Amino acid sequence: MGPFVAYEQFWLRYVDFRGRSSRAEYWWVFLINLVLELLFTLGARSTSLVSDLGLLYGLAAIIPNLALVVRRLHDSDHRGWWIFIALVPIVGAIVLLVFELLPGTPGPNRYGDPSTPVRSPRF
Numbered sequence: 001m002g003p004f005v006a007y008e009q010f011w012l013r014y015v016d017f018r019g020r021s022s023r024a025e026y027w028w029v030f031l032i033n034l035v036l037e038l039l040f041t042l043g044a045r046s047t048s049l050v051s052d053l054g055l056l057y058g059l060a061a062i063i064p065n066l067a068l069v070v071r072r073l074h075d076s077d078h079r080g081w082w083i084f085i086a087l088v089p090i091v092g093a094i095v096l097l098v099f100e101l102l103p104g105t106p107g108p109n110r111y112g113d114p115s116t117p118v119r120s121p122r123f
Contacts, residue, residue, distance in 0.1 A: 003028040020115045021071035074111035075104035
């Protein structure tokens with residue numbers, strides 16, 4: 001899955017906490033969001049409007065980010081509740097990172113078939 005398809009899926013599956021998301025989908029979205037955050041941070045030094053836009057983007061992306069992490073956990077056959085391990089200082093973030101790096105289950109698992117892109121609406 002390429003970066004643009006992954007990012008499109010990120011927004012199309014906004015509140016979809018079911019199913020699976022591949023490593024490629026997860027890491028492409030992570031990279032794109034990181035670049036956007038850096039651009040908003042650098043732009044915020046020149047104007048408060050960019051800072052406000054960065055804040056709005058961050059707020060809008062909270063739920064899809066949570067959904068993406070849960071689907072990524074599902075891909076490696078872990079329950080979505082494992083996302084709360086991140087609340088444990090330091091160790092929790094490391095455990096969650098390891099789960100995000102694990103390869104997905106080949107073939108179907110209890111969360112369904114490997115992820116396939118959702119078709120975007122064409123207007």
